Amino acid sequence: xxxxxxxxxxxxxxxxxxxxxxxxxxxxxxxxxxxxxxxxxxxxxxxxxxxxxxxxxxxxxxxxxxxxxxxxxxxxxxxxxxxxxxxxxxxxxxxxxxxxxxxxxxxxxxxxxxxxxxxxxxxxxxxxxxxxxxxxxxxxxxxxxxxxxxxxxxxxxxxxxxxxxxxxxxxxxxxxxxxxxxxxxxxxxxxxxxxxxxxxxxxxxxxxxxxxxxxxxxxxxxxxxxxxxxxxxxxxxxxxxxxxxxxxxxxxxxxxxxxxxxxxxxxxxxxxxxxxxxxxxxxxxxxxxxxxxxxxxxxx
Amino acid sequence: xxxxxxxxxxxxxxxxxxxxxxxxxxxxxxxxxxxxxxxxxxxxxxxxxxxxxxxxxxxxxxxxxxxxxxxxxxxxxxxxxxxxxxxxxxxxxxxxxxxxxxxxxxxxxxxxxxxxxxxxxxxxxxxxxxxxxxxxxxxxxxxxxxxxxxxxxxxxxxxxxxxxxxxxxxxxxxxxxxxxxxxxxxxxxxxxxxxxxxxxxxxxxxxxxxxxxxxxxxxxxxxxxxxxxxxxxxxxxxxxxxxxxxxxxxxxxxxxxxxxxxxxxxxxxxxxxxxxxxxxxxxxxx
Numbered sequence: 001x002x003x004x005x006x007x008x009x010x011x012x013x014x015x016x017x018x019x020x021x022x023x024x025x026x027x028x029x030x031x032x033x034x035x036x037x038x039x040x041x042x043x044x045x046x047x048x049x050x051x052x053x054x055x056x057x058x059x060x061x062x063x064x065x066x067x068x069x070x071x072x073x074x075x076x077x078x079x080x081x082x083x084x085x086x087x088x089x090x091x092x093x094x095x096x097x098x099x100x101x102x103x104x105x106x107x108x109x110x111x112x113x114x115x116x117x118x119x120x121x122x123x124x125x126x127x128x129x130x131x132x133x134x135x136x137x138x139x140x141x142x143x144x145x146x147x148x149x150x151x152x153x154x155x156x157x158x159x160x161x162x163x164x165x166x167x168x169x170x171x172x173x174x175x176x177x178x179x180x181x182x183x184x185x186x187x188x189x190x191x192x193x194x195x196x197x198x199x200x201x202x203x204x205x206x207x208x209x210x211x212x213x214x215x216x217x218x219x220x221x222x223x224x225x226x227x228x229x230x231x232x233x234x235x236x237x238x239x240x241x242x243x244x245x246x247x248x249x250x251x252x253x254x255x256x257x258x259x260x261x262x263x264x265x266x267x268x269x270x271x272x273x274x275x276x277x278x279x280x281x282x283x284x285x286x287x288x289x290x291x292x293x294x295x296x297x298x299x300x
Numbered sequence: 301x302x303x304x305x306x307x308x309x310x311x312x313x314x315x316x317x318x319x320x321x322x323x324x325x326x327x328x329x330x331x332x333x334x335x336x337x338x339x340x341x342x343x344x345x346x347x348x349x350x351x352x353x354x355x356x357x358x359x360x361x362x363x364x365x366x367x368x369x370x371x372x373x374x375x376x377x378x379x380x381x382x383x384x385x386x387x388x389x390x391x392x393x394x395x396x397x398x399x400x401x402x403x404x405x406x407x408x409x410x411x412x413x414x415x416x417x418x419x420x421x422x423x424x425x426x427x428x429x430x431x432x433x434x435x436x437x438x439x440x441x442x443x444x445x446x447x448x449x450x451x452x453x454x455x456x457x458x459x460x461x462x463x464x465x466x467x468x469x470x471x472x473x474x475x476x477x478x479x480x481x482x483x484x485x486x487x488x489x490x491x492x493x494x495x496x497x498x499x500x501x502x503x504x505x506x507x508x509x510x511x512x513x514x515x516x517x518x519x520x521x522x523x524x525x526x527x528x529x530x531x532x533x534x535x536x537x538x539x540x541x542x543x544x545x546x547x548x549x550x551x552x553x554x555x556x557x558x559x560x561x562x563x564x565x566x567x568x569x570x571x572x573x574x575x576x577x578x579x580x581x582x583x584x585x586x
Contacts, residue, residue: 013487014407018415021400025456028449029422032433039432092327099320104313107320115572116328118579122568124516126534127560130541131338134553141337141353148352175331183579207316229424236426239518239534243541259428259519266432266523274432282429289424 040275061276078257082234085173093181101189117179125239162254172240188222232288342554349550364551382532388451389514390507397460405468423458445526460506467502505578533560
């Protein structure tokens with residue numbers, strides 16, 4: 001009896017050690033989330049010098065948000081630029097990780113290559129975007145090189161072209177994430193039982209057969225994990241297009257993402273619409289998080 | 301494996317090796333070339349750059365830096381602010397995440413499963429969706445335009461917790477903790493003097509990740525910091541982009557980008573072995 005009470009006393013420290021996390025989380029995440037949801041139910045913005053509201057309007061902000069074409073345009077921009085970065089990212093990462101893990105290739109300088117391709121992931125996205133803006137400017141070094149090599153007759157205005165602007169953003173997303181994905185996939189590939197490969201070898205399988213029939217199917221859970229986490233990250237795409245286009249999503253709103261739209265509402269203090277947009281994005285990422293959560297649980 | 305492939309229809313291993321080296325070198329160059337141009341251009345003066353690009357560095361590196369420091373953007377304040385915020389976040393996130401992980405790992409109590417499931421569930425909730433309420437709260441707490449609201453929330457860092465808990469499960473044996481208890485050490489002291497030292501490798505990697513994440517963070521600081529002298533580096537870079545930048549000294553633009561990027565690059569190059577190892581340690585268990 002005495003021993004049990006001592007154990008109980010020790011275990012009370014479990015609660016005590018959890019206090020900092022939960023106290024901070026409730027104050028700085030849960031309360032803001034609740035007030036964001038609360039705000040989404042009110043009409044509350046400035047029109048010129050006049051303050052409108054706050055007036056309770058129920059779900060009118062949501063109807064307005066989802067009923068106008070703007071939100072869907074920006075949603076489409078975000079998805080499109082995510083997909084355009086993700087497809088090359090996953091293909092290149094699969095290929096590189098497969099080569100790194102292939103024992104018959106015995107690649108040297110692996111640590112060097114991994115270090116280099118992972119580096120863009122740690123670079124400040126806003127500085128990286130600013131760098132690309134300077135490099136691809138009308139009078140910037142890229143145009144200067146292309147013109148001097150005779151590839152272009154005159155400087156190409158990258159930031160006036162919808163396709164070029166979007167492709168640049170996709171390319172930067174690709175560059176910042178393919179190293180990270182390579183390393184994640186490599187860890188998965190190195191975990192595959194070598195006996196499977198030996199059995200395939202006995203049966204005389206070629207390396208592409210081994211890749212498509214053994215490696216890919218076993219990697220499926222990790223691929224799904226990479227897909228969903230990348231999609232969640234993609235929905236939050238902000239720094240790169242925001243800096244590259246000075247927050248305007250130029251040309252013609254073609255690079256304006258959902259979070260840039262949210263930022264516009266936040267800076268113009270349109271709390272009702274900003275709240276509604278936040279709640280919609282919370283729901284979208286929430287659904288995607290449930291997928292991740294179940295994946296993690298299955299692994300444990 | 302190798303011998304067998306030669307007889308089968310597959311491409312010979314030597315050819316595949318050459319192809320993979322070429323592709324790897326291509327992607328490495330694709331990653332490095334931007335930083336090379338950045339480095340070259342930060343050594344050139346504005347006048348030199350208007351004449352076009354050359355791959356050879358010039359001699360204006362120090363001039364550009366002096367011009368930037370004496371210019372309109374209070375860059376040194378930016379550095380100090382970024383260091384305070386990122387350093388604070390790194391310390392709070394790693395220490396309290398280790399503490400949270402220890403609570404879940406080492407103790408048996410009612411609601412433990414629920415607490416652990418909750419932290420996992422909120423791991424992916426982006427900060428942007430609560431930003432509206434966050435700003436209102438910060439304004440009410442009179443912390444608007446200060447660095448504190450960028451630092452304190454790091455106490456609750458679910459991702460850091462997740463990695464540290466994975467590491468703890470594999471590396472912390474409870475018999476050590478039991479031994480400390482028998483010696484009469486209190487629970488708090490045991491955590492600080494026994495558990496933390498064992499966790500040191502994982503804690504230091506997570507500190508770097510937390511530092512870098514905060515150093516690069518742009519969305520929240522841009523909404524909270526208003527006065528020039530309180531801004532962090534990413535906010536200043538955005539300001540530079542918003543300025544009438546065609547009339548700006550491009551030497552200053554490049555050196556500012558370089559100065560914001562290279563502290564992280566240097567730390568990374570020194571620690572790369574641990575960092576690259578740390579990425580995959582938690583997320584993928586096979």
